[in-house]
Amino acid sequence: MSFSEAAGFIREHGRFLITSHVNPDGDGIGAMMGLDWVLRKLGKQSVMVLESPPPEIFGFLAGYSRICSMEGAGDMSPFDIAILVDSPTMERVGRAVELIAPNAAVLNVDHHISNKYFGQVNLVEPTFSSSAEMIYKLALELGLTPDRDCAEYLYTGMIIDTGRFRFSNTSPATLLTAAALVQAGVRPDKVSEGIYDAKTLETTRALGRFIDSIQIHLGGRAAVGAFEHDFIASEEYRHVETEGFVNHALSIRGVEVAAFLKEVEQGKTRASLRSRGGIDVNRLASVFGGGGHTRAAGCTIMAPLDEARQKLLEQMAKGMD
Numbered sequence: 600m601s602f603s604e605a606a607g608f609i610r611e612h613g614r615f616l617i618t619s620h621v622n623p624d625g626d627g628i629g630a631m632m633g634l635d636w637v638l639r640k641l642g643k644q645s646v647m648v649l650e651s652p653p654p655e656i657f658g659f660l661a662g663y664s665r666i667c668s669m670e671g672a673g674d675m676s677p678f679d680i681a682i683l684v685d686s687p688t689m690e691r692v693g694r695a696v697e698l699i700a701p702n703a704a705v706l707n708v709d710h711h712i713s714n715k716y717f718g719q720v721n722l723v724e725p726t727f728s729s730s731a732e733m734i735y736k737l738a739l740e741l742g743l744t745p746d747r748d749c750a751e752y753l754y755t756g757m758i759i760d761t762g763r764f765r766f767s768n769t770s771p772a773t774l775l776t777a778a779a780l781v782q783a784g785v786r787p788d789k790v791s792e793g794i795y796d797a798k799t800l801e802t803t804r805a806l807g808r809f810i811d812s813i814q815i816h817l818g819g820r821a822a823v824g825a826f827e828h829d830f831i832a833s834e835e836y837r838h839v840e841t842e843g844f845v846n847h848a849l850s851i852r853g854v855e856v857a858a859f860l861k862e863v864e865q866g867k868t869r870a871s872l873r874s875r876g877g878i879d880v881n882r883l884a885s886v887f888g889g890g891g892h893t894r895a896a897g898c899t900i901m902a903p904l905d906e907a908r909q910k911l912l913e914q915m916a917k918g919m920d
């Protein structure tokens with residue numbers, strides 16, 4: 600499916616729901632907001648809804664309050680037209696799926712290699728760094744050049760998914776798009792400060808806790824850090840944003856694969872996985888029903904923390920020679 604077909608889908612409809620996966624990262628948020636800007640520029644109606652309130656850390660983006668949660672959506676009726684961004688499956692949007700009418704026309708815009716092609720129109724491009732980078736190309740396809748606000752949304756998505764242009768998904772095209780966004784008025788220092796230098800004290804303390812929790816396994820090739828359920832359920836944790844924590848485990852010399860485990864509910868452990876190349880964490884995550892990208896993926900393991908760690912390490916060992 601091409602960008603022109605996705606553009607055609609947008610042109611032929613008038614009122615859209617935009618949503619993304621639960622616990623959205625900066626790419627989910629940036630791509631949603633960029634797409635919302637595009638639709639409104641075209642004179643369309645657009646509503647952004649996520650299962651839960653969006654992470655506060657992206658609150659510096661102009662118009663951020665346009666994003667509502669399912670709770671904030673109240674008794675909004677289901678939409679006939681929906682666009683999912685950065686979500687590999689329909690289920691990943693969580694309860695926001697209730698706002699998509701059963702017979703709705705769905706456009707699926709995503710760059711996850713694990714994408715399940717669930718839409719009527721599927722624009723799935725795993726070679727793109729981020730969904731935000733895809734939205735930039737889609738905007739051009741629709742004859743629009745992002746203004747500074749829109750450029751900031753898309754730039755935010757791109758720096759999150761490329762780790763500030765450090766990861767292997769940073770292609771020449773990624774950097775050319777980033778250059779165009781800076782040309783459009785993005786201040787890289789301002790965006791970077793907004794995301795990386797505006798942490799809550801609880802987040803910085805939690806990073807220390809995460810780093811302390813790291814254990815090395817599989818002869819030094821795997822690093823696993825974890826938060827127990829008690830901490831996750833605490834009042835303090837409500838002010839913690841864990842985006843990027845797992846990379847501290849991956850940055851240890853000799854480590855090829857890293858995991859951040861969170862026992863989100865008793866007996867239910869969420870795993871964020873990162874790899875430097877040798878191990879395909881999309882495949883690793885898929886063993887547990889998750890997915891993502893070759894070097895960044897996630898899954899939920901239906902087991903308490905210690906058991907989840909053991910299961911994961913067994914699968915990691917299988918992926919090594």
Ligand SMILES: [Mn+2]
Pocket residue numbers: 626627685710728729730760
């Ligand atoms: Mn993404």
